[in-house]
Structures are given as C-alpha cells and as structure tokens.
Amino acid sequence: MLTKRIIPCLDIKDGRTVKGINFVDLRDAGDPVELAEIYAKSGADELVFLDITATEQKRKTLAEMVRSVAEKVNIPFTVGGGISSIEDVDILLKNGADKVSVNSSAVKRPELINELSAKFGSQCITVAIDAKQVNGEWLVHLVGGKVPTDINLFQWAKEVEERGAGEILFTSMNNDGTKAGFANEALAVLSSELKIPIIASGGAGKIQHFTDVFLKGKADAALAASVFHFKEIEIKDLKEELRRNGVEVRL
Amino acid sequence: MKIVIIDYGAGNIQSIKFAIKRLGFDAVLSSDAQEIKAADRVIFPGVGEAGSAMKMLKSTGLDKVIPELKQPVLGICLGMQLMCRHSEEGDTEGLGIFHADVVKFKTQLKVPQIGWNRIFNLKSELFEGIKEQEFVYLVHSYYVPECAETIASTEYGVEYTTAIQKDNFYGVQFHPEKSSDAGEKILENFLSSPSLLK
Known part of the structure; x- marks a missing residue:
C-alpha cells in the first residue's frame, strides 16, 4: 500500500536556508545541503525547497544549490519559488531537482501548466495553491498569500488537474502559522474531487494534526516547516504515532 | 568498470549519475552506440511520456542498439516501460525486450501514484541484502x-511488476536513485554483484 508522505519545507534565500533553524547538531544552520541530509536520515519522505531570492543572480544560485543537494541527498525533492518559464524548469531539473512547483505564474498564465507537463511530464509538475476562506468561500491568493483573487479554490484545482499537473500543494492561509491544525474540510473536498495527489500545508502544530490531516483531510502528504526545524516534532515519533493510528507510513 | 547512462534527452539523469558517484563509481552520459556497446554496465533512464521518448530513441537509432546489448542493462521507470512490447501511453510500440505490455492504472486510487510503496516476492540477485516489503520511491x-x-x-489497487528481468536485461519501475539507502543498495548490486558479471 502506498504510504502517506511527510515533507519538511525549507525556505531558501541566496542559496541559504532562512527560517530560524534550531538544530544543535548542525555545523552550519544555513546550509541547505546539510539540513537536507539530516532530514533524509531522520525519515523525511521528500523535501520541498521554497526559494524567496529576489536578486538577478537568483537562477544561478538556486541551480547551484539544487545541484549540491542532488549530489548528496537520496530522497526526492521539489523546488519552487518564482518559477515562470520552461527555461526555469529545465535548469532545475537538469541540475537534479525531481519536481518543481509553480504558483502565481500558473494563475497569471494557466497555459504554463500545459506547456510544462507536455515538455517534462506531469509527474514533475506540482502546482502550489495558496487560498483563504473569505465569507465562506475559498479564494486563491497570490504572492505568498498576500494578494487576493476572485478565483475559487476548487474550480482552480480542477482546472490545474485538467491542464496536466501531477499533484497539488494546497496551503490554507487561514491555518498557516496558527499551529492549530490543517484545513481538513477543504482538503477532504479537494481529495475527493481530484484524481491527483494532494499535499496539505499550513497549520501543523502537533502530532495529532498530522493524524487528522490524513484521516479527516484525506491528504496524500503533509508539509510543515517550523515544527520540524525547531524539533517540536521528531519525524520518527510522528510516524510511529501515525502508524498506531492506522495511517500507513514508511518507517 | 565502465558505466554508461544512455542520454537521449529524457528526464532527470543527473540524479542517477550522482547516486552512482555516492557509491564510489563513475558514470558517463552517452548517446554514442559504440560507447554504449563497450560499457560494462548500461543504465537506461527515462521520465516523461512514452511516445515522445520512443521518438527520441528512434531518431538516434538507439532503438536498434539497446535490444542487442550483451552486458547487464538496467531500465529505470519509463526506461523499463520502453523495454516492453507496447505501452498504452500514446499507443507506443516499445523495444520488445520484455514479454509484457504497459497499461494505465484503472483504480479508484490517485493517479499518478507518487510516493513510497513496498516491494515483495523479490526474486533476483538485484535484491541481495534487501528485505521483503522494503520501501521504494515510485512516480x-x-x-x-x-x-x-x-x-x-508492488500493490496499488492491483499487484503489478516493479522489477522485471530477461537474460541480461533488468528493469525497475521505482527510482533506486531516490529510494534512500535501499535504493542505493539495489543500484550497487546492479553495478557490482558478481553474478551479474558479463
């Protein structure tokens, strides 16, 4: 049986990890390669690198980082952040990324999803969707969740699937940063309406939240950052508890 | 040990090269028939769509070279599927090495299958040191x-083939280069198991 995936997310700027990371055994807390290796050894199923660099050197420094990670790490990883063209994706995949995620650029020009999946295959194209529930309706937001649109989350997710995305990374802006649990109701709707896998993001605070996101939210994978970076949750403990609750995991 | 990864423009081959390097070997990327024929081990990778991958193989003449190889050959993911007779993906004729046809998942489960699943009924020296029900990464x-x-x-709505062998030809549906320590062990077995020597 296919297992549910646990995915730590690392924010990257100028080739370095940015969020405060509380790993006492790290020689260099800003080194994405060292951190990725530790996560791979600790039982992470996949990694996501989200690049927030806004300089002209962005493409080059990110490609170098991807290459260094691919050299050392033996689990799959996804790279996202500002990807808007076939050329952007080509460079990242050629340097060893397994998947890329596109977000705002796909909302602005949805044909990008068709072009990328036709060129590289659906399996390496993840579409990230940030959404917020406003007056009862889930609306897609852009630029890291800051800019609202009038696009309905579920309609957009369906379109994303039809255009050839391999999976969806859904972040609930209502839950992100709250540590109060994932947006399980919206996730369960997404998961039942779509055929492609759904990665849940936003709201992880304790182990119970992961159990809920798989059993109630029907997610295929769960992504989190700070609970892992600050060692509030150890991946091994998390997976053992998930297994006790009947969730299939790789242990 | 000369290891060649067949380079025909399909997908992420850098990861395989890096995984081989982590095992202490060196691999070269090549689309040259003579270089491929002269190798001790050949890796036939592939991600993407079957029809366009097969077109690329035909345009380089590699569709004639690969079935004639005598040394151990390992097809990975789409590489393995292209070594079969036919694929439903794009109604594509394959290389016809394995006596099998590739079909689409017709399950209520999510498609594509993405993630870690178990392998069982292991029957080859490729899996020496690998336990039954080990996890591998599949897409x-x-x-x-x-x-x-x-x-x-492997089981995903149906029990299906995640590894296949005929004579010197091996195929794995999973990505050994992304399947953590178990994947590296399987890759190492392919590269250095004495029973695979040509």
Missing part, C-alpha cells in the same frame, strides 16, 4: 502487469 501512471519475467511486485 507513475502506467504499469507493467505481473508476468513470467517479474522479479518484484
């Missing part, structure tokens, strides 16, 4: 049904 929408040449199976 695919099409699969090879179980057949006489199956050397490992």
